[in-house]
Amino acid sequence: METNEIYRGRLIDHIQLVVADLAASRRFYEAVFDVLGIPLGGSAKDYFWADELFISSSESEAAQGHLTGRHHLAFQAGSREMVDAFYHAALAAGGTDNGAPGERAYHPGYYAAFVLDPDGNNIEAVHHGAAVRSAASIKVTF
Structure with a gap:
């Protein structure tokens, strides 16, 4: 997996979701990321990623053959209109x-x-x- 930039001082470094149907998940997340202005970071046959979210199939080496449980993830949107667009794009993409x-x-x-x-x-x-x-306005010191 490639890394464009590493950020220090964040609570969450990355999140991995292991999914049952990678193609269905990719359609869903690409539609959501598109309306939120989040570029896909990279992909291979058994995973894809954007920013700090890594999504893989259970066949991926990192998954070790196990699906993850149910999670709640919240993405920041730049406006109310972007939230509305997220909702409609997600439903249209199988959500x-x-x-x-x-x-x-x-x-x-x-x-x-x-x-x-x-x-x-x-x-x-x-x-x-x-x-x-x-x-950006929060100062973190280590």
Whole structure:
């Protein structure tokens, strides 16, 4: 697997999902990544990846023959319109509705949509509104 850039100081280094049908998952995630403006980082016959999300088949060496369980992943969206586009693209690419776009009570301005990917993972796109600081403004010292 190639690495374009390594970021230090993040809570999550990477996430791997091992899926039952890699082709179905690739169709789903490529559609979602397209509307969120996230480029595919690379792929091979048994995996693909974007940013810090690595998705592989159970035949992949990294998977060791086991599917992962159900997970919740939330992708940041740049606007409410992007959340709406995520939701529609995900459904068109084989996702299942798990919460239509709308405001949530987590904090003021939290606008999100939820879909289940082909393996039942709960995938969310969220726009936090203008009141939340960006990660670039947070200083981390080690």
